[in-house]
Amino acid sequence: MILSFGIFILPKSTRYGYTLCLIFLMVALTSVAALFPHLITNPLPNLLSYTVPDTLSSFFILLINFTSATAFLYSGGYLKPYYDKQTSLRWSVHLWAFVWLYISMILVVLLRDGYSFLIAWELMAVSSFLLVIFEADDRKVLKTGINYLIQMHIGLLFLLVAFLIAGKASGEIGFDGLKYYFSGHSNILVFCLFFTGFGIKAGFIPLHTWLPEAHPAAPSPVSGLMSGVMIKMGIYGIIRVLFSIQSDIFIIGLIILGFSLFSGIMGVMMAIVQHDLKRLLAYHSIENIGIIGIGIGIGVLGMATGNNTLTLLGFTGGLLHVLNHSLFKSLLFFNAGSVYLATHTRNIDELGGLGKKMPYTAAFFLIGSLAICGLPPFNGFISEFLIYLGLLKSFPESSLYFSILLLITLIGLALIGGLAIFCFTKAFGIVFLGQARSKHVENAREVSTGMLIPSLLASAAILAIGLGSVWFVKPVMNIASEISGANPAELFSGRLFETLSRISVAGGVFIGLVVLIALWRNLHLKKHTVATGPTWGCGYTAGDEKQQYTATSWADNFSSLANPVLGTTKRAVHIGENDLFPHKRHFETHPVDLFKTKMIDRPINAMLNLFKKIAFMQTGQIQHYILYAFLFMLLILVLTMFKIL
Amino acid sequence: MVGIPLILLAAFFFPGIILRTKSIVSGRKGPGVLQPMIDIRVLMGKGSVYSTTTGWVFRIAPVIGLATMLAAILVVPFAKMHAVIPFQADFVFFSYMLALGKFFMIIGALDTGSSFEGMGANREALYSMLIEPAFLVLMGTFAMLTGFTSFSDVFTAFHLSENPIITVFGLIGFYLLVQIAMIENSRMPIDDPKTHLELTMVHEVMILDYSGFDKALIHITTAIKFAVYGSLICSSLVPSDWHPGYQILLFFSIQAGFAIIIGLAESFHARNKMQKNAKFILTLTAVAMLAFLVVLIVTNKLII
Numbered sequence: 001m002i003l004s005f006g007i008f009i010l011p012k013s014t015r016y017g018y019t020l021c022l023i024f025l026m027v028a029l030t031s032v033a034a035l036f037p038h039l040i041t042n043p044l045p046n047l048l049s050y051t052v053p054d055t056l057s058s059f060f061i062l063l064i065n066f067t068s069a070t071a072f073l074y075s076g077g078y079l080k081p082y083y084d085k086q087t088s089l090r091w092s093v094h095l096w097a098f099v100w101l102y103i104s105m106i107l108v109v110l111l112r113d114g115y116s117f118l119i120a121w122e123l124m125a126v127s128s129f130l131l132v133i134f135e136a137d138d139r140k141v142l143k144t145g146i147n148y149l150i151q152m153h154i155g156l157l158f159l160l161v162a163f164l165i166a167g168k169a170s171g172e173i174g175f176d177g178l179k180y181y182f183s184g185h186s187n188i189l190v191f192c193l194f195f196t197g198f199g200i201k202a203g204f205i206p207l208h209t210w211l212p213e214a215h216p217a218a219p220s221p222v223s224g225l226m227s228g229v230m231i232k233m234g235i236y237g238i239i240r241v242l243f244s245i246q247s248d249i250f251i252i253g254l255i256i257l258g259f260s261l262f263s264g265i266m267g268v269m270m271a272i273v274q275h276d277l278k279r280l281l282a283y284h285s286i287e288n289i290g291i292i293g294i295g296i297g298i299g300v301l302g303m304a305t306g307n308n309t310l311t312l313l314g315f316t317g318g319l320l321h322v323l324n325h326s327l328f329k330s331l332l333f334f335n336a337g338s339v340y341l342a343t344h345t346r347n348i349d350e351l352g353g354l355g356k357k358m359p360y361t362a363a364f365f366l367i368g369s370l371a372i373c374g375l376p377p378f379n380g381f382i383s384e385f386l387i388y389l390g391l392l393k394s395f396p397e398s399s400l401y402f403s404i405l406l407l408i409t410l411i412g413l414a415l416i417g418g419l420a421i422f423c424f425t426k427a428f429g430i431v432f433l434g435q436a437r438s439k440h441v442e443n444a445r446e447v448s449t450g451m452l453i454p455s456l457l458a459s460a461a462i463l464a465i466g467l468g469s470v471w472f473v474k475p476v477m478n479i480a481s482e483i484s485g486a487n488p489a490e491l492f493s494g495r496l497f498e499t500l501s502r503i504s505v506a507g508g509v510f511i512g513l514v515v516l517i518a519l520w521r522n523l524h525l526k527k528h529t530v531a532t533g534p535t536w537g538c539g540y541t542a543g544d545e546k547q548q549y550t551a552t553s554w555a556d557n558f559s560s561l562a563n564p565v566l567g568t569t570k571r572a573v574h575i576g577e578n579d580l581f582p583h584k585r586h587f588e589t590h591p592v593d594l595f596k597t598k599m600i601d602r603p604i605n606a607m608l609n610l611f612k613k614i615a616f617m618q619t620g621q622i623q624h625y626i627l628y629a630f631l632f633m634l635l636i637l638v639l640t641m642f643k644i645l
Numbered sequence: 646m647v648g649i650p651l652i653l654l655a656a657f658f659f660p661g662i663i664l665r666t667k668s669i670v671s672g673r674k675g676p677g678v679l680q681p682m683i684d685i686r687v688l689m690g691k692g693s694v695y696s697t698t699t700g701w702v703f704r705i706a707p708v709i710g711l712a713t714m715l716a717a718i719l720v721v722p723f724a725k726m727h728a729v730i731p732f733q734a735d736f737v738f739f740s741y742m743l744a745l746g747k748f749f750m751i752i753g754a755l756d757t758g759s760s761f762e763g764m765g766a767n768r769e770a771l772y773s774m775l776i777e778p779a780f781l782v783l784m785g786t787f788a789m790l791t792g793f794t795s796f797s798d799v800f801t802a803f804h805l806s807e808n809p810i811i812t813v814f815g816l817i818g819f820y821l822l823v824q825i826a827m828i829e830n831s832r833m834p835i836d837d838p839k840t841h842l843e844l845t846m847v848h849e850v851m852i853l854d855y856s857g858f859d860k861a862l863i864h865i866t867t868a869i870k871f872a873v874y875g876s877l878i879c880s881s882l883v884p885s886d887w888h889p890g891y892q893i894l895l896f897f898s899i900q901a902g903f904a905i906i907i908g909l910a911e912s913f914h915a916r917n918k919m920q921k922n923a924k925f926i927l928t929l930t931a932v933a934m935l936a937f938l939v940v941l942i943v944t945n946k947l948i949i
Contacts, residue, residue: 353758355700366702366752375745376738388781389734395789400941403789407782407937411930414781417741418774421748425770429755434763435698495733502732509730510716510742517708517862524858528692535696535759536853538843549755549763557771561923 016076019095023072023102027065030106034058034065053110055479060109060236063323066461067228067330068102070454074334075221077451078341082134082219090134097130101225108233114163114173118156124233125152128226132218144217151200151210158197159237162190178244187248194241195255202234203286204293205263206595212270215282216346220337223278224330227285232322235292239319242300243483250304257297257405261412264290266565268419272426273555273568273591277336277346280427281329284372287416288325292318294409295387299484302394305402308486313390315480316473321383323476324465328371328380331458335365338451339431342444348430348551350440355432357444362432364455369424371462374417377507379465382473385503387413389496426554435545467507470500552589559589567592648723648876651893655900656872657682660864662901666908681864688861696854698758706753707855707862713746714866714873721873722797724883724892731797736784739796740777743829746866747773754851761843765851768919772835772847775926776828782933783821786940790814800880810943817936818881823906824929826874830867832907835925837916845919871907875900 034053053061075098083091104127107120129152133145167173170180181190196207203211211231215223238256245252267286274280295318302310338361339354340346355362371378391406391413398406436442465472474497481487559568572587617628661678668675695703720735722728728735747769754766788794790811791802828835831848843850852863879899883892917925 353698355702355756359701370745370748373744373748374741375748376741381738381741385734385737388737389794392734392737392785392788392794395785396792396944403941407785407934410781410785411778414778417744418777421744422770422774425748425751425755425766429752429766433700433702433752433756434758499732499734502730502735503738506716506719506730506738509719510712513712513715514709517712518705521708521858521862524689525692528690528857530692531694532697533694535698535757536761537759538761545758547760548758549760549767554763554767557767557923 015092015095016079019099020072020076022099023068026102026106027069030061031065034061055475055482056236056239057109059319059323059476059479060232061106063232063326064102064105064109064229066457067225067326068105070334070457071221071225071228071330072098074224074337074451074454075219077448078219078221078337081341086134090136093130094134097127098222100127101131101230105229105233109236112175114167114175114177117174118160118163121159121233122156124230125149125156128222128230131222131226132214134219134222135217141217144213148210148214155197155200158193158200162193162197165190165193175240175244178241179246182244182246187245188251191241191245191248191252192255195238195259198234198237198241199259200234202231202238202289202293203263204259204289205266205286206599208263208267208286209593209596209600211286212279212282212593215285215333216276216278220278220333220340223281223337224333227282227333228326228330231285231289232292232326235289235296235318235322239296239483242296249300253297253300253304256293256300257409260290260293260297261409262290263287264294264416265412265419268416268423269562269566270591270593272419272423273559273566273589275347275349275551275591277339277348277351277427277431278333279346280348280423281332281336284332284420284423285325285329287420288321288329288372291384291387291413291416292321292325294318294413295321295383298387298390298406298409299480301402301405302390303484303486305398307394307397310390310394311484311486312477312480313386313393315483316477317383317386317390319479320386320465320473320476321380323472324371324379324383324462327458327461327465328368328378331364331455331462332368332372334451334455334458335361335368338447339365339444341447343440345438345440348427350438351431352434352437352545352548353432353441354436354444357441358432358446360446360452361455362428364452364459365432366428367459367462369428371466373420373424375421376503377463377466377510379462379469382465382469382500382503384413384417386473389499422558426551430549430551430554434548437545437548437550467504469504470497473497473500565594567594567597648721648726649718649729651723651896652718652721652872652876653869655875655897656865656868659871659875659900659904660868662904663908663911666905667912670909670912681868685861685864688857688864691857693855693857693859696757696759699756699854702749703753703756703854704859706749706756707859707866709749710746711862711866711869713742713749714869717742718869718873720796721876722800722880723876724880724889724896725801725887726889727797727801728795731795733794735795735797737781740780743870744773744777750851750863754854757854759854761850762853764844765847765849765853768847768922769831769851772828772831772922772926775923776825776929779821779926779930779933780825782930783818783825783936786814786933786937787818789937790940790943796877796880803881804884808943810939814936814939814943815881817932817939819878821929821933821936822874822878822881823903826871826878826903827907827910828926828929829874830870833911833914834917835922837911839911840916845916871904872900875903878903 035058100123104120104123108117108124111117111120129145129149132148133142136142136145163173166178166181169185170177200207215227218226264287267283267290271280271283271287274283295314299311299314299318302308302314338358339351342358343351345351367378371380374380374384391410394406395403559566569590569592573585575582575585658678660681664676664680665678717739719730720728720739722731751766751770754762787799787803791799793799793802827833832838836847838849840846843853852860855863876896879896882899883895
């Protein structure tokens, strides 16, 4: 930690290398500590004894390590164009904040004590704020950053209150004291406080409004890190609290499941109508937080109803999705960043045809897209499959209302899957395929090899989990059983692992088939003539790139279906009946986040109006202020006389 | 294991039977039952023409489409016999595998940069996205009724019995499977493969630029997809105590019957208005929930 201040002292050119070494050193150390926790207890029994990671912490540490390391590797190439533009101080602050974001996330998952946890939590907010405002010359970025910082502090307030309430009763502020508090008091209130506090970080709708603003504003490696792991700290917090709950379990499960389903479906629906590539990915983070929450929610419901299968499969699916999402979302953000670097625009409608100019970026983005849609044989399928399996296996034995609940979850999950496919065919297809839609694309070049290596690592991990799911599900299920107290032996002996290995076999067969058919096709085409020509234009040969489908037109048939909940605004000047020689027209659409406008902007505007109205009292004359003080004292006197106060 | 060749055999005749039904009903002499297969053979003997706009995505899409279909067959049972690789919740795998194929066909169409193909791909994406819940809800109800979660176990345990409520469920299930098969294959009532205007097409306009060998792959995929859904319908109807010989006989008659139903539907039905399609597909999810209600009654969770 102390070494991190060295960033400020060193010459500008060596700072990146120094930070890289520092981060890799810490990654190596913490990985060893996470994998072999008994090693660190022996040499340093007193100093570090309270930071010994349990399995849940170890899981999160490994996850943070992987994504932080790849994100920092990627930022080496990504930040290069900024090297000359930014001042030396700002450059150092950025690198320093990166190190501290990493350290604080590790501390968050290690510390159990309330105060130190909150300090680490605060450090995480501040360092990520510094990272977001890297391009602070743009006032919009600065404004977004401040908005982010304020929302994080609202979350912190909820957590502080929750810890204090629990700590007052149990005498110990921290996660360990919760168990005692929950055994004697109503669980629901304090849990809701925790859920709100952690939910702001995780981005559950309607607590999500910072997320689609901050992710596009931040540099891409930072967005990847924030979306990949930092928002998962909210999930970590919720799970950590779930360790201790004793009563009201059913209603808590319902709360988690309800918010998650809502976040999942609304998140992906709002993602579809976005034009900004990174904002689209940000809304998908909300969707995936929803899927994780669905897993955890049904896990808790399983705990409440004593359904071991549902508990284990729900928690395992949710936790595995945390890992999976950190992999494919960082992969997607890295490649979206490469696109931005090459074209200087994030507007999907201005891109197109990048697949030919940046073939590797396109391929990696495609892998990320397939994985995030939950398609086999990639990793997203495994975690969603586990949740599906939990739902389906619980159908026969559950009661009337519970089966209806499961059915709603099933429909929600299926809808999310379908909508994600709709969204990512758009994101990949419009950005990378077809013809260039604007001159931004003309000078695009493939990014350097150094920037592709992190994507390669993430893709390899994605495929490894997709094809070798058994090895990953087993340890995650152990964590799930630790959280819930459910015994996994029943499922171990059951057909679960047979099922997973058969999925791997089927995935392998699929890849084999692809290779075989592709070989057959190539052999065939070698023997026959292959010609090229223009795309079929229905007789019109002078079509140009403006006639292609854009992100807006792709979303049009969907947004007309979903407009009641999305509220996309369209602005167009129509051609009138008597317009014989129409002038040039234009058409624009703006995706609106209804939650932001209705729940945040509107109350704030109402409040500002109110303040404006009472501003007449502020006259600036001292005698008026004395009068106010006198009136106030009179009021208190009257109230005390009538014993109202 | 015996199922896969039989499904492929059924696929061989399936498009022909649809074609034959349509020509007989409309009073034309029409081509023979094997005409679609002859077409595919001709296409397979040819090279291909590629648009200069396209890249590797366009070329790999039909290959992946066929591979997903063949991989999906692995979990499909034949009559009452188990599939090759049955596992729990394998219909989720089935459904997502088909979605993977669709994903590639859609981006393959976008690779051409044509507004027509963009339109077709866009429509196909929307419809297949909306149909996914209906299929999973239907299979979820089967799972709830039988207590099993894999295609093979569900259909082994499920059989139409004396219980009238189960018959009702069977009918709803049959109706849904037929409709889902039609939508997955982009046939009536959401899409008319014989339409001649690009603006009114869905699937046909999506694959407009494919030619020769690649087009043959797409046709093969479609034929197999029909037969696979026919096989699912068959599995839900075959009584388990029948002799395997009779089961195979019934399998082929159901496949033929399914093809004839499609032919008849396409002869006498008008296609939906394009804007109505989304509502129509969502209605199917509602029907699937009706099936769920019926199962609630059967399993005594909801007592009337």
